[in-house]
Amino acid sequence: MGLLTLFSKSSEIKLVRLPTGSYTLDKDGRIMTSTLPRSFPEEYLREIGRRMLTALHGARKAQIPLSEIVVHYAALKVQARDLRGGAMIFIMPAR
């Protein structure tokens, strides 16, 4: 049955791994600093950032100003802290 190991594919096809780390965004959503690995697509970082900033700005408009938002998914936690209109974002996969 060692033959079956042939069917274990090489790693040329990469699934996106969720990293642990943080990054900061300015108020326009530009990434300023990051501790996340380069393997994690930047477009994901921008999208997470954009949605977090929108949520923070929306809360302010809804008369509930928030300094922090934490989003819990079944397999991931994302936390954003307001930084004078920008944000510091922490990404924490479930262990």
Next chain:
Amino acid sequence: MSARPKILLVDDDQDFLDLYREMLSQHLPSSPEVRTANAGARALALLESEPFDLMIVDLSMPKMDGLQVLSIARRKFPQLRLMVLTALREDQFRIRAYAMGVDQYWIKPDTDQEIGLLMESVESLLTREAQGGFRGVQSKSLVDIVQLECLAQSSCVLKVNNGVVEGRVWIQQGEVIDSEIPGLTGEAAFLRIVSWKAGSFEILPADPSRNRAIFTSYQGLLLNTAQAIDEAASFPVPETNPIDGKPKEISVTATLLAELSQVEHVEFVLALGGDKSEEFWGLENPKPLVEWTRATLASFRQLGERLQVGQLQQVLGSGPHRSVALAPCGEGELCVGFPPESSAEQLRETMKDILTKWAS
């Protein structure tokens, strides 16, 4: 269901597909019909065109990876059983796959023994499906399941999930000995769990270390349950809307909101229905909050799908004047306000209680 169960096997490696098609179709007692797809898009097209009982998916595939396929399949075909068969051993992928609702996660076997176990597992999934929908309470109610387990003098733990909260019922030698949901244990938790109208459950091995907290016989418990259901059914018929003649559900929601308002630290509650209706307590002008709640939950749901990280559970916010917690709840959504000094842990625990009450 047809006499022969149907399996859809998805992997980009054609040799793998050929080998496993032969193994599954020829060596399983149920002699399943096995169809194959070498790409995610092809698999989804096949699912659209014919019914399957089980889909077995590899995760590493080009273009559309296995997590994407699972995410779409789970949403569009909720009754389909899903199994991951991959070479990826990292816990992260296992956690994400289970978060998406797969039934089993298998590493591609290397030995005869592992292949044997995999075959047994596939057969078990197919047989469970064939024996009458043990997937959830749509085809068998929880009362039926408890009764069957007790009559069979079984010892097991029933893990029940109504989509929002999880509960457990401990059965020891045909008697219900304890039950638990967040914030409730014993008989009260049991009555709450069996009142859930939809969800899924699984039967776990017995837990002999669990202390007995319910001393009513299972017949007594089920009788109490039946009485509670009868009493609920005998409530006055709700007032009807003079325009469309539909019953007004506002009174039920209003009662629930009043109950939630009694939960410690809760400052306001906003309940949004899937039909765009809204009910609130403790708010003077809910409109901006309604818009923000809907937009925020929709946005983070989309993000969750994009990142393939399973269901959105809660969004917690803290600010100088107030903390808020948002959560999807069945077809609807909830937004609950708390004092600003509430800790994240407090918010999360209180929201669990609130969601339990709401779901029940």
